[in-house]
Amino acid sequence: MDVDTRLLRYFAAVAEEGSLTGAAETLFVSQPALTKQIRRLEEDLGVRLFARSRSGMALTEAGRELALRVPALLDGWDETVQATGRAARVLRLGFLDAGAVGGVPEVIAEFRRAQPEWRVELRQFDWSDPSAGLARGEVAAAVVRLPFPGQERFTVRELFAEERGVLLSARHPLVNSETVEFWELWDEPFVAAGAGTGAWRGHWLAAEERDGHPVRVGAVTSLPDEWLGAVAGGCVALAPASAARFYSHPDVVFRPVRGVSPSRVGLARPRGRTHEAALDQLLEAIACRLTGS
Amino acid sequence: MDVDTRLLRYFAAVAEEGSLTGAAETLFVSQPALTKQIRRLEEDLGVRLFARSRSGMALTEAGRELALRVPALLDGWDETVQATGRAARVLRLGFLDAGAVGGVPEVIAEFRRAQPEWRVELRQFDWSDPSAGLARGEVAAAVVRLPFPGQERFTVRELFAEERGVLLSARHPLVNSETVEFWELWDEPFVAAGAGTGAWRGHWLAAEERDGHPVRVGAVTSLPDEWLGAVAGGCVALAPASAARFYSHPDVVFRPVRGVSPSRVGLARPRGRTHEAALDQLLEAIACRLTGS
DNA sequence: CCACGTCCATGCCACCAGGTTATAGAAGCA
């Protein structure tokens, strides 16, 4: 019997979440799509995996058996993807925002001169996956913003921290302040990441620094341009200081904010995997550069 | 990154075969379809897996790495499918032709009375897969015709052997003989299984009992009805004696043949897998019944 | 030297799997 690993990830999400609706949200697909897929998986296997009820989906015994084994299968596949990349002398790195990887391209250029047989690919991921491709085994390592959900599955080396500020529409009244107090923003409509990103979304809404004041979400985006667009459209968004340098937009201005924690940038890689000397070397060089800056 | 296990099987076939054309044949897909799929796999991985040449496809280093790991992944999935079935108290058995499984349905009925919590499914496979679903992990055990390709990967218990004869069109001149000598059939157009079945196909063309006389293939089929249809249409086909009882067709007659080996029927299961007492019991009962008959 | 065979690649078309939105149905809860 054949399956798509995507279907296994769907299953794992539903099993963990205990509900189609919830899992659909974290997976960024519609609930009917999940309903259909899970049903198809059951049909293909010829086995009932969930007991449906008004309150959600509970695993059957067969479902538990499957849930027990799926993570290892997915890990095995992800590991295989990485190994294949290594064999082809390809190092893939993920990142989320240009600010975090500032000097990395230069480091890569240098590395390429030292190790010409290796090819380095730097790939940007959108904010639907705060692990920048690590979670799905798409990259060997990633420059990430800490903390991110699922972080405990990886080895993370913190590189530096930078102050966070706010991006405002140029027509926003607070533009006139040199520095903004965070409480001044509490009632503003914020740009948020997708709901699937859990605590990461919360961190960028500074949910913990609001003294319990509720969050107003004005837009949900997952790409830089959408993000800036939403700000130009009147929303506000917390952003690392580097965003001011890397993302410029005629109608958007950056202001430092007092009262929010800084953003920490780290280098993450799967834990306990085969070590590749070239990757170690590249990561070391990146760490040196970014820590220094 | 996500893949369909089907795609991995495709890759494995091409890697082993060393050519798209050859692999396409054994997989029963067109060569362009394979070309496209392999290329897509390479694109998804961002890595070249094969070096193309006029003489075929040679694995690159990355390809070898992948080829090294894929079998374990596929086995892992197949094993998971089986485990899930066991957890749901389902026993799936495969078979190819009604003749080989003669009394099995009764055995199953009996088993169901003894073990009412288990569900037994008896599934027929077509001749594109002589392992009756074992090769793709679709069944926990299968009643097969020996020998079959890939047999060494399974534990096989031989149950009985039956004489082989020939199916002829009712209008065929040899119908008048009580018994046919095999050499009389050497120049007849035979019905064959797909080319992907290798030695199994050869066995049913009795390639080794022809004294080097070439085979004439008149039709390629993979299902009983097509098979009988081809015979009615003027081809001939070797068939086990039981076929005379189980497959009747107004324009087709069965005649014993002298000079071909008998067909051996066996019970096969994956080797070295977790043992399930209920499955052992069922297989034991089937073995008793079929050996006795 | 040319004709042929044998590879893989490409273009075009048909079909279905997989996604989306809208909506229905069932069941707790205020």
Add this chain to the structure above:
DNA sequence: TGCTTCTATAACCTGGTGGCATGGACGTGG
């Protein structure tokens, strides 16, 4: 009773996947 929160169903759209026919590269044999 009405609201909320689940899952299931329906209708529709798109893109992936496969099939056929064909092209192009290259070695081989007459």
